[in-house]
Amino acid sequence: MITCFIAEDEQILRRGLILTIDWDKMGCKVIGEAANGAEALMLIKKLKPDIVITDIRMPTMDGLSLIEQCLGFYYPEFIIISGYNDFSYAKKAIRLGVSDYLCKPIDEEELKQTVERVCKKIIKNREELPPNIPVKIITANDIPFAQFKEYSNEYNTGKNKYILKAIRFIEDNYGRNITIADVCRKLIISESYLTKLFKEYTGYSFIEYLTYIRIKNACILLNNDDIKIYAAAEKVGYKDQRYFSALFKKYTGLTPKQFKERQYTVEKASDI
CATH class of the missing domain: 1.10.10.60 (Homeodomain-like)
Incomplete structure (x- = not known):
């Protein structure tokens, strides 16, 4: 099972993503959520999800800063959701290796396709990791x-x-x-x-x-x-x-x- 974490300060959208998407059908499980970047960072360190879906604009720490902080200790796949269709955000997201950048309002089918594609990538990477070596x-x-x-x-x-x-x-x-x-x-x-x-x-x-x-x-x-x-x-x-x-x-x-x-x-x- 591939695990997922959602960081989004809009409660309605966050709960909607968790409750309306059929995560089980995609082989995923949402194991945590947060309403701000600092809380998200703390929980990601503890839970170590495979996928992090994060908004860009959040209290205490924005999504891009959250990704930069995470990359210092852990390497999940990141999917950004944002109300800002700004090239500068997208450019930095690409440099950080973000899997996808989705603009609000979120298209449910587009999100599903993105998550499914990222899941396939995670499975492929797991298979390709070399065995433990002395x-x-x-x-x-x-x-x-x-x-x-x-x-x-x-x-x-x-x-x-x-x-x-x-x-x-x-x-x-x-x-x-x-x-x-x-x-x-x-x-x-x-x-x-x-x-x-x-x-x-x-x-x-x-x-x-x-x-x-x-x-x-x-x-x-x-x-x-x-x-x-x-x-x-x-x-x-x-x-x-x-x-x-x-x-x-x-x-x-x-x-x-x-x-x-x-x-x-x-x-x-x-x-x-």
């Missing part, structure tokens, strides 16, 4: 990180040549939306064969290794105080900041914001 300490500051093998030219023989070339392709292209199919076209081998080789010689799947390379390079980028989290995510191949943040925490034990605030220093790849 961790080790890689810096003087004791950051836990995925334990991977990285291969050097001493293995440049036989079948390992394919692995070396595949890893080199990943390291050169991790910032793009690459798949194992792209690597196979480059190496002129089948996906099933490369999948088998990757598991045999590295102990990990292609997507696990790609994710590792991306997160490691994200750590390096986030040590730069000037770079924003969403910009670091895009540079390492993730358009969805929430998905990036969830992966980052899974691999490092820290949110990107925590990582930046504590100013950890990641060792060079050759030292990992």
Whole structure:
């Protein structure tokens, strides 16, 4: 069951969203509500919903500020509802990775379609998250990180040549939306064969290794105080900041914001 939280200061609209929408039919459950941003933030921290539907204009804290605060510790999907069809709001919402921006008066069918689409995205992301991976300490500051093998030219023989070339392709292209199919076209081998080789010689799947390379390079980028989290995510191949943040925490034990605030220093790849 996918959980949902509604933050809306207009009581009639808030109760209407909760009571008139058939949430069960969409595989959802409303687990909380709030009439202002500060209360919403407190409850989101406690309840950890999968989806947050929030108005932009609310007492104590507006919806965009609420989203920014949430992204420091938790990464639900956000749907904004607003009486303001203002491009500046929409632009900032897009930068924050909001799933959709709906204008009042709310069209019930449009909201249902939006929630259904977001639910499918959540389910897909859950399926794609890599399994738990053994961790080790890689810096003087004791950051836990995925334990991977990285291969050097001493293995440049036989079948390992394919692995070396595949890893080199990943390291050169991790910032793009690459798949194992792209690597196979480059190496002129089948996906099933490369999948088998990757598991045999590295102990990990292609997507696990790609994710590792991306997160490691994200750590390096986030040590730069000037770079924003969403910009670091895009540079390492993730358009969805929430998905990036969830992966980052899974691999490092820290949110990107925590990582930046504590100013950890990641060792060079050759030292990992």
